[in-house]
Amino acid sequence: MSAAVLRIQTLAVNTLREAVRNRVLYVLLFFALVLIGTGVLLSTLSYVERERILQDVGLAAIRLFGAAIAIFVGVGLIHKEVERRTIFTILSKPVSRTEFLLGKFAGLVITIWMQVAIMAVGFFAVSWLAGAPVTLGHVQAIALTAGELALLVAVATLFSAFTTPMLASLFGAGFYVVGHLTRDLRELGAQSDSATVERVTAVLHRVLPDLEAFNATIEAVHGLPIAAAAVWQPLLYGVGYAAALLLLAAVVFERRDFR
Amino acid sequence: MSQSEAAVVVRGVVKDFRPGLGVRRKRVLGGIDFTVRRGELFGFVGPNGAGKTTTLKILLGLIHATAGEASLLGHPAGEAAFRRQVGFLPENPYFYDFLTGREILHFYARLSGVPREARGRRVGELLERVGLAHAADARLRTYSKGMLQRIGIAQALVHDPELVFLDEPMSGLDPIGRKEIRDLVLQLHAEGKTVFMNTHILTDVEMLCDRVAIIVQGRIRYEGRTEDFLGGAERCADVTLAHVPPELAETFERQYGAELSGRGPHVEFRVAEKHAQALVRAALDAGAELRSLTPHRVSLETVFLSAVEEEARERRAAREGGR
Numbered sequence: 109m110s111a112a113v114l115r116i117q118t119l120a121v122n123t124l125r126e127a128v129r130n131r132v133l134y135v136l137l138f139f140a141l142v143l144i145g146t147g148v149l150l151s152t153l154s155y156v157e158r159e160r161i162l163q164d165v166g167l168a169a170i171r172l173f174g175a176a177i178a179i180f181v182g183v184g185l186i187h188k189e190v191e192r193r194t195i196f197t198i199l200s201k202p203v204s205r206t207e208f209l210l211g212k213f214a215g216l217v218i219t220i221w222m223q224v225a226i227m228a229v230g231f232f233a234v235s236w237l238a239g240a241p242v243t244l245g246h247v248q249a250i251a252l253t254a255g256e257l258a259l260l261v262a263v264a265t266l267f268s269a270f271t272t273p274m275l276a277s278l279f280g281a282g283f284y285v286v287g288h289l290t291r292d293l294r295e296l297g298a299q300s301d302s303a304t305v306e307r308v309t310a311v312l313h314r315v316l317p318d319l320e321a322f323n324a325t326i327e328a329v330h331g332l333p334i335a336a337a338a339v340w341q342p343l344l345y346g347v348g349y350a351a352a353l354l355l356l357a358a359v360v361f362e363r364r365d366f367r
Numbered sequence: 368m369s370q371s372e373a374a375v376v377v378r379g380v381v382k383d384f385r386p387g388l389g390v391r392r393k394r395v396l397g398g399i400d401f402t403v404r405r406g407e408l409f410g411f412v413g414p415n416g417a418g419k420t421t422t423l424k425i426l427l428g429l430i431h432a433t434a435g436e437a438s439l440l441g442h443p444a445g446e447a448a449f450r451r452q453v454g455f456l457p458e459n460p461y462f463y464d465f466l467t468g469r470e471i472l473h474f475y476a477r478l479s480g481v482p483r484e485a486r487g488r489r490v491g492e493l494l495e496r497v498g499l500a501h502a503a504d505a506r507l508r509t510y511s512k513g514m515l516q517r518i519g520i521a522q523a524l525v526h527d528p529e530l531v532f533l534d535e536p537m538s539g540l541d542p543i544g545r546k547e548i549r550d551l552v553l554q555l556h557a558e559g560k561t562v563f564m565n566t567h568i569l570t571d572v573e574m575l576c577d578r579v580a581i582i583v584q585g586r587i588r589y590e591g592r593t594e595d596f597l598g599g600a601e602r603c604a605d606v607t608l609a610h611v612p613p614e615l616a617e618t619f620e621r622q623y624g625a626e627l628s629g630r631g632p633h634v635e636f637r638v639a640e641k642h643a644q645a646l647v648r649a650a651l652d653a654g655a656e657l658r659s660l661t662p663h664r665v666s667l668e669t670v671f672l673s674a675v676e677e678e679a680r681e682r683r684a685a686r687e688g689g690r
Contacts, residue, residue: 196424202478366424
């Protein structure tokens with residue numbers, strides 16, 4: 109293993125260890141599991157499609173709690189290190205600033221994926237107990253959610269590299285909301301009479317993230333087949349987008365003074 | 368001095384900060400120069416806000432200089448790869464408090480590239496050396512300030528660096544803690560390491576450092592051997608005598624230029640060190656009794672304060688000249 113990879117791994121493992129020893133994340137995870145379980149109650153309110161309501165609520169809980177953890181923990185990821193001055197001793201070792209960013213990013217992604225895995229186990233257990241079918245489509249939908257969350261961590265890392273957690277939270281949440289609306293934006297532009305509006309919305313759709321590409325909840329819940337390309341293409345897109353964000357974060361971070 | 372003999376070289380380093388969102392720049396370092404030789408225990412002294420920590424952070428690549436050059440062990444400051452040879456203890460260090468003393472040292476050892484087979488032994492040795500073997504498996508959040516300072520020193524040394532930077536290593540410690548850190552610093556020096564110590568505790572510098580640089584308001588006011596500038600002024604001694612015949616005091620003042628500095632049952636004279644022996648002999652011959660003889664040195668504090676005053680004077684003069 110190269111020295112740089114070992115350093116990134118060390119930082120990632122430490123970030124994971126910090127999360128494992130942090131009670132706040134357990135509380136969030138607990139509420140996510142409670143919400144998944146609440147799907148059972150909600151489904152009893154309806155006479156039809158009980159299983160679908162149950163699974164819809166379950167998958168939404170995984171996506172929303174995952175996004176909340178990615179944004180709200182992610183925005184403090186770098187800022188906290190600078191504020192508490194723990195970064196001073198780390199960067200005084202043979203660690204580059206980019207390695208530091210990548211290590212922190214990887215650590216939080218692994219943490220979130222572990223939580224997604226726990227929530228997925230909860231989701232499958234509740235589905236099984238309620239007699240709802242569990243298919244490959246559910247696994248694919250959760251894998252896409254995991255991809256989306258990694259992208260959100262990259263967003264949070266970028267904002268955390270140069271601004272305060274408060275602003276970074278606003279930017280991160282804004283990014284999440286806009287990311288789920290970019291397709292609507294494109295549709296809106298296509299229906300417009302103005303060619304300029306159409307061109308602008310098309311550019312925005314290309315530049316802003318298309319987070320709806322990671323949303324296969326409807327297909328999974330309704331038992332519709334999800335093509336392999338509908339999984340790997342968004343995941344590949346996520347990897348590329350996250351890499352671009354991390355590159356930008358590294359450039360910004362490299363120029364910073366740690367006073 | 369050749370480049371290979373120098374551990375730290377700073378040439379014309381300038382640092383400007385922009386406070387807040389303002390466009391006005393605030394100059395924190397105004398083109399400083401100094402050199403630290405290999406194996407030296409170097410004191411970087413200055414009042415709060417003089418630019419000590421900023422200089423240190425530039426050397427470690429935590430802050431970018433606006434202009435000028437700095438190098439460590441022949442490499443440009445800020446290059447990550449060669450920091451394998453550099454250790455750093457920040458002022459009031461803060462570490463991941465969810466880790467134990469042993470875990471944090473393993474963490475830094477891995478980051479510093481200490482080979483896996485040597486890591487456990489090195490960490491164990493350091494915990495012993497800084498007196499924390501008993502608390503090795505306690506979380507850092509349970510450590511006292513003195514213990515954190517010691518784990519801070521251990522992390523700075525975990526990769527056996529050649530050059531060690533200590534930023535206010537004695538700050539906030541009780542006398543016992545200060546003595547322990549002082550002893551550790553002397554041990555490092557004895558091992559041949561170059562130690563660069565930022566401090567405003569002048570007695571520590573006097574006691575420990577081979578050479579010093581005094582920085583005031585972002586400018587180096589003095590750089591040289593501690594001995595040289597302490598020895599630059601005439602040394603004197605305080606002589607305390609009992610049963611001194613009254614006429615003797617006048618004789619001493621006339622003959623040796625002694626300065627009577629205290630009266631009462633005991634009489635105290637301050638006299639040039641070269642006349643101290645003759646004065647004591649004459650006093651004993653006249654029936655007086657010697658109570659104490661204390662060599663009195665010009666302290667670093669005197670030199671430091673005069674550097675600060677000189678800087679203030681020059682700034683005043685520049686302001687008045689500008690009107």
